[in-house]
Amino acid sequence: xxxxxxxxxxxxxxxxxxxxxxxxxxxxxxxxxxxxxxxxxxxxxxxxxxxxxxxxxxxxxxxxxxxxxxxxxxxxxxxxxxxxxxxxxxxxxxxxxxxxxxxxxxxxxxxxxxxxxxxxxxxxxxxxxxxxxxxxxxxxxxxxxxxxxxxxxxxxxxxxxxxxxxxxxxxxxxxxxxxxxxxxxxxxxxxxxxxxxxxxxxxxxxxxxxxxxxxxxxxxxxxxxxxxxxxxxxxxxxxxxxxxxxxxxxxxxxxxxxxxxxxxxxxxxxxxxxxxxxxxxxxxxxxxxxxxxxxxxxxxxxxxxxxxxxxxxxxxxxxxxxxxxxxxxxxxxxxxxxxxxxxxxxxxxxxxxxxxxxxxxxxxxxxxxxxxxxxxxxxxxxxxxxxxxxxxxxxxxxxxxxxxxxxxxxxxxxxxxxxxxxxxxxxxxxxxxxxxxxxxxxxxxxxxxxxxxxxxxxxxxxxxxxxxxxxxxxxxxxxxx
RNA sequence: GACCUCUUGGUCAAGCGGUUAAGACACCGCCCUUUCACGGCGGCUACAGGGGUUCGAAUCCCCUAGAGGUCACCA
Numbered sequence: 206x207x208x209x210x211x212x213x214x215x216x217x218x219x220x221x222x223x224x225x226x227x228x229x230x231x232x233x234x235x236x237x238x239x240x241x242x243x244x245x246x247x248x249x250x251x252x253x254x255x256x257x258x259x260x261x262x263x264x265x266x267x268x269x270x271x272x273x274x275x276x277x278x279x280x281x282x283x284x285x286x287x288x289x290x291x292x293x294x295x296x297x298x299x300x301x302x303x304x305x306x307x308x309x310x311x312x313x314x315x316x317x318x319x320x321x322x323x324x325x326x327x328x329x330x331x332x333x334x335x336x337x338x339x340x341x342x343x344x345x346x347x348x349x350x351x352x353x354x355x356x357x358x359x360x361x362x363x364x365x366x367x368x369x370x371x372x373x374x375x376x377x378x379x380x381x382x383x384x385x386x387x388x389x390x391x392x393x394x395x396x397x398x399x400x401x402x403x404x405x406x407x408x409x410x411x412x413x414x415x416x417x418x419x420x421x422x423x424x425x426x427x428x429x430x431x432x433x434x435x436x437x438x439x440x441x442x443x444x445x446x447x448x449x450x451x452x453x454x455x456x457x458x459x460x461x462x463x464x465x466x467x468x469x470x471x472x473x474x475x476x477x478x479x480x481x482x483x484x485x486x487x488x489x490x491x492x493x494x495x496x497x498x499x500x501x502x503x504x505x506x507x508x509x510x511x512x513x514x515x516x517x518x519x520x521x522x523x524x525x526x527x528x529x530x531x532x533x534x535x536x537x538x539x540x541x542x543x544x545x546x547x548x549x550x551x552x553x554x555x556x557x558x559x560x561x562x563x564x565x566x567x568x569x570x571x572x573x574x575x576x577x578x579x580x581x582x583x584x585x586x587x588x589x590x591x592x593x594x595x596x597x598x599x600x601x602x603x604x605x606x607x608x609x610x611x612x613x614x615x616x617x618x619x620x621x622x623x624x625x626x627x628x629x630x631x632x633x634x635x636x637x638x639x640x641x642x643x644x645x646x647x648x649x650x651x652x653x654x655x656x657x658x659x660x661x662x663x664x665x666x667x668x669x670x671x672x673x674x675x676x677x678x679x680x681x682x683x684x685x686x
Numbered sequence: 687g688a689c690c691u692c693u694u695g696g697u698c699a700a701g702c703g704g705u706u707a708a709g710a711c712a713c714c715g716c717c718c719u720u721u722c723a724c725g726g727c728g729g730c731u732a733c734a735g736g737g738g739u740u741c742g743a744a745u746c747c748c749c750u751a752g753a754g755g756u757c758a759c760c761a
Binding site: 212213214216246248249251252310314317321328329330331332356358374377378379380383384385387388389390391392393395397398399401402417418419420421422423425443445446448451452454480483484485487489490491492493510511512513514515516517519520521522523524526530563564565566567568576593596629639640641642643644645647648649652654655656657658659660661662 | 701708712753755757
């Protein structure tokens with residue numbers, strides 16, 4: 206039975222690298238019909254951010270990554286929050302002490318810091334010197350009983366190799382001599398990440414662990430622990446980092462967005478998931494659009510990449526635009542409406558029609574307000590906007606055209622797009638004008654912008670007859686000034 | 687510094703001993719068009735470098751370079 210887990214620490218928002226790890230973990234589990242579990246790793250009490258756990262639940266739900274077991278859904282292997290499991294780690298550490306895989310350490314922070322800085326001064330790598338390993342069992346137990354602060358350290362052999370087989374990177378092997386006797390149980394009684402992981406993954410019967418490459422070098426050490434316990438290690442698969450550029454990974458510090466930031470900006474959940482899935486995994490075909498269900502179907506370990514990949518916002522935006530266009534007009538309107546209302550008074554404008562005009566021009570929802578704000582208020586604009594080479598227009602042509610079109614517009618009784626279209630086109634033909642030479646100036650005169658959603662007729666309709674005529678008058682005055 | 691890992695266009699990437707080295711984003715043209723966008727067509731740009739192995743290397747091996755990761759009572 207395949208059981209995978211996503212095990213974030215509640216230290217803030219769900220960043221995109223984490224989302225991708227969660228996604229792949231989820232996809233793998235679902236693809237093979239296994240279970241996907243959420244576990245919260247909160248053993249570092251100092252770094253914990255209040256509310257972060259709820260953020261994780263929300264983000265995962267928002268992303269559609271439903272988990273079979275977890276703190277807020279229960280399951281047979283709980284609790285799923287490590288601090289709620291605090292008492293269960295010590296006995297395992299003690300078991301390790303019994304068989305020589307670990308030992309008590311009473312060294313003070315001062316002694317260790319001193320030793321460390323001394324080594325660093327000499328440019329050497331610091332390793333704990335196994336000072337407390339020399340203590341007899343009786344001595345150590347006496348000091349523990351006496352209430353002396355202690356930690357429990359892993360007893361790494363001085364020679365030999367430690368290794369494991371990564372499902373992506375293959376066999377990874379290191380000399381034990383280069384490994385440090387890391388702390389398993391901290392002075393506060395809580396396990397360290399390395400230890401909690403091993404114990405919990407075993408207790409929760411996790412079969413496959415996917416996580417970032419930052420853990421790749423510590424993985425061989427895990428196997429030593431599994432060996433000491435006599436447990437079978439899960440299959441590990443380390444995932445390359447998601448980068449912001451060639452040398453730095455994605456990070457909040459540089460303003461890189463989290464999943465929620467993206468959602469707030471008006472990216473679609475489906476687009477983000479689709480894009481993220483393809484960042485480091487390839488279906489090995491030319492297909493690039495996948496729903497979550499289709500990803501589950503297509504996902505496999507073969508398609509994973511070993512090299513880090515750079516998060517390309519342009520491509521995400523393109524994906525998002527494609528997803529926008531796939532929306533039905535109704536669905537698009539529903540999503541666009543809140544953004545339209547930021548710039549337009551619903552009582553004054555036909556928002557549905559505006560949304561239709563915006564539909565295939567919108568890549569990201571947050572672009573909407575600035576695309577339509579000219580409707581609420583006529584912007585100041587330079588007369589150079591009237592100049593368009595292909596339309597063969599300039600301010601002089603425009604003034605002439607506007608003067609001709611003003612009475613035509615005024616005479617249109619049926620102020621619908623059809624009505625305006627009929628009236629305007631008839632006049633253009635009658636006056637022997639070119640479409641572009643009439644319509645371009647008209648659009649500029651009533652919008653004040655080089656680019657607008659919709660042309661002169663659509664904008665005229667949206668503005669209403671009165672406002673349209675008023676804008677034409679003002680623009681004529683501007684040209685005559 | 688030590689150990690581990692990675693390296694195909696600006697970016698995502700296919701390729702797994704024989705290909706004109708796909709495709710997508712971005713960019714640049716052209717077409718469509720009352721603007722822009724959409725759409726259509728076309729273009730640009732890559733196997734990090736050097737040695738091997740082989741009849742034949744992007745594909746296998748070694749070295750170099752560059753980049754990343756780890757070296758905590760953080761995860």
